[in-house]
Structure formats: structure tokens, C-alpha cells
Amino acid sequence: MSIDAIDRRLLAATQAGLPLTPEPYAELGRWLDLGEEEVIDRLASMQARGVIRRIALAPNHDALGLPANGVSVWDVLDSEVERLGPQVGALAFVGHCCLRPRFLPLWPYNLFAMLHGAGREEVEEKRAVIARLLGPACRGQDILYSTRILKKTGMRLKKTEP
Amino acid sequence: MIAWPLPPDTLDETDRRILDALQEGFPLTSRPFAAAGAALGLAEGEMIERIAALREMGAITRFGPFFDAAAMGGDFCLCAMAVPAGRFQEVAALLNRRCEVEHACERSHALNMWFVLAVETADDIDRLATEIESESGLAILRFPELAAFFVGFGVRA
Numbered sequence: 001m002s003i004d005a006i007d008r009r010l011l012a013a014t015q016a017g018l019p020l021t022p023e024p025y026a027e028l029g030r031w032l033d034l035g036e037e038e039v040i041d042r043l044a045s046m047q048a049r050g051v052i053r054r055i056a057l058a059p060n061h062d063a064l065g066l067p068a069n070g071v072s073v074w075d076v077l078d079s080e081v082e083r084l085g086p087q088v089g090a091l092a093f094v095g096h097c098c099l100r101p102r103f104l105p106l107w108p109y110n111l112f113a114m115l116h117g118a119g120r121e122e123v124e125e126k127r128a129v130i131a132r133l134l135g136p137a138c139r140g141q142d143i144l145y146s147t148r149i150l151k152k153t154g155m156r157l158k159k160t161e162p
Numbered sequence: 163m164i165a166w167p168l169p170p171d172t173l174d175e176t177d178r179r180i181l182d183a184l185q186e187g188f189p190l191t192s193r194p195f196a197a198a199g200a201a202l203g204l205a206e207g208e209m210i211e212r213i214a215a216l217r218e219m220g221a222i223t224r225f226g227p228f229f230d231a232a233a234m235g236g237d238f239c240l241c242a243m244a245v246p247a248g249r250f251q252e253v254a255a256l257l258n259r260r261c262e263v264e265h266a267c268e269r270s271h272a273l274n275m276w277f278v279l280a281v282e283t284a285d286d287i288d289r290l291a292t293e294i295e296s297e298s299g300l301a302i303l304r305f306p307e308l309a310a311f312f313v314g315f316g317v318r319a
Contacts, residue, residue: 002234003234003235011227014227015226017217017224018225020195020210020213020217021210022195022206022210023192024194024195036192040191040192046227047190047227050230051233052228052229053228054227055187055188055190056185056186056188057181057185057213057224058223058225058228059181059185059221060221060222060223063220063221064173064181064221071276085311086311088311089310089311090311098308098309098311099311100307100308101304101308103303106272106273106303107303112305144269144273144276146267146268146269149267150254150257150258150266150275
């Protein structure tokens with residue numbers, strides 16, 4: 001699945017942000033010589049196809065006071081991770097949860113689960129719940145707190161056509 | 163971009179309600195600020211002015227469509243580097259210059275620099291990671307997602 005040249009121009013035009021005018025889609029249309037209806041239809045179609053995850057605002061947590069966020073990482077037996085991974089992912093407080101490769105000996109962890117909280121104490125409580133769930137199938141664990149956000153823009157397209 | 167925390171009373175309750183509400187999504191209708199404002203009891207003009215002010219003060223990192231590289235025929239990959247303390251700013255600047263670096267943060271580990279590469283063509287991940295390795299002289303560990311175990315509703319980092 002992919003996008004055509006007009007879709008791409010549309011995405012590129014919105015990267016710096018939607019125009020802050022009462023009719024932003026009409027304004028985008030004027031920039032790109034498209035009607036407002038076509039702009040809305042194309043954005044809706046890309047959203048339906050999953051090319052656009054969402055149209056939304058991302059707050060700058062670093063500027064606003066960062067709530068604690070940590071990637072909890074776990075070394076789970078290969079024979080158990082397919083069974084236990086979905087159980088961790090199904091915990092209501094777990095954000096993104098997935099299986100990733102190990103890099104031994106530096107990095108023995110294969111299961112990643114994103115945890116958020118108002119403070120580190122809350123994150124640690126959540127981490128303890130996961131540890132109990134994994135039990136003896138887990139041979140080691142760590143948590144990596146985010147100490148500074150250096151860049152958070154969402155994906156950006158190159159300025160030139162591919 | 164390294165933002166310093168804004169003074170705690172910079173945003174009022176209404177600003178925070180706007181930030182919370184628009185994180186969830188923004189309408190695809192002719193007058194979306196009016197529609198989003200109506201849900202919050204705010205007039206269209208006030209919505210626009212407040213969002214403009216929030217953007218101006220650096221409280222917003224992005225406002226608009228968020229793309230999914232994989233759905234566009236491209237790919238994305240979580241990456242990590244162990245950057246010596248004295249080189250941290252320099253390497254952060256190097257990553258910041260790349261439009262394919264979607265998100266970068268410092269984390270408390272020997273692997274202290276974590277970022278996501280998002281590219282429009284699947285095989286570009288490796289080419290790009292290799293380029294950044296030779297520019298920085300540092301190894302990049304690639305952590306592709308091998309299986310996703312439910313993408314929860316928790317706030318994304």
C-alpha cells in the first residue's frame with residue numbers, strides 16, 4: 001500500500017502543522033490547488049488506510065513537565081515469551097508491548113513494555129506487577145527512564161520528491 | 163530541540179483541556195476548530211488563538227497528521243547508541259538534522275541515546291543507520307519489532 005503524489009504533497013504541506021485558520025483544510029487546498037472537499041477526502045482515506053495514524057496534537061512533555069516514562073525490558077525465556085508477551089500487553093497500564101532482538105552480552109532483554117506514571121514510584125509499582133506475572137520465566141530485567149526528549153516531531157517526509 | 167520546562171503556571175486550565183482533548187484527535191470537517199471547541203465550550207476564535215499561543219511558547223511539538231511509515235510502504239525501527247557523555251550534544255545535533263529521525267530521547271542506561279528511524283522505503287533503514295554510524299563513529303543497535311503484543315491505550319512516549 002502506498003500513497004500517490006498528491007497525497008504526498010498534502011502530507012508534506014502539513015508537516016509544520018495545520019494552518020491555524022478557521023478552515024484549515026480549505027487553506028491547504030489553496031496552497032496545493034485542490035478543493036477543500038478533496039483535501040478532506042484524501043486525509044480521511046489515508047486515515048482509513050492507516051497511512052495517517054491520527055490527526056492530533058502532540059504536547060511537548062519536556063516543556064510541560066515530564067511525567068515519568070520508562071521502557072521496562074525483560075529477558076523472558078524464548079519458550080515462554082509467545083505465551084506471556086500477550087498477557088503483559090493486555091495489562092491496562094502497559095503502553096506499547098513487543099518482542100525485539102537481544103544483543104548478547106550487552107543487551108539480554110527481548111520483551112519491551114512501555115510504562116507511564118505521575119512519578120517513578122508509580123512506574124515501579126507497575127513494573128512489579130509485570131515481574132510477578134512473568135515469574136520464573138524472566139531471567140533479568142531493567143528499566144530505562146526517559147531523562148530528556150531530544151526530538152519529537154513524528155515522521156517527516158523529505159522535502160524533495162522521491 | 164531541547165526544551166526547558168516552562169514555568170508551572172504558564173498554562174491555565176483551559177490550555178490543559180485543549181492539549182488533552184486534541185491529543186485524542188482533531189476533526190476532519192470544514193470548521194474543525196469550531197467543532198473541537200464546541201466539545202470544550204470554547205469559541206472557534208479562542209481555540210485558534212490559544213493553540214497559536216501554545217505553539218509559540220513551545221508547548222506543542224506537532225499538530226497535524228501523524229504518519230505511519232510502514233503503511234506508506236516504508237518502515238520504522240527503534241535504534242539505540244551508547245554515546246560518551248562528552249559527545250552527547252554533538253550526536254543529538256547530528257540526529258536532529260535528519261528528517262528520518264522521528265523521535266529521540268536520552269535514557270538512563272549505558273545505551274543512553276534511543277531514537278526511531280522512519281523511512282519511506284523499507285530498505286532505507288539499514289542504509290541510513292550505516293550512514294549515521296559512519297558520521298558519528300558509534301555503533302547503532304537496531305531493535306526492529308519482531309512481534310507486537312497488543313498496542314495498549316497508554317500514552318505513547
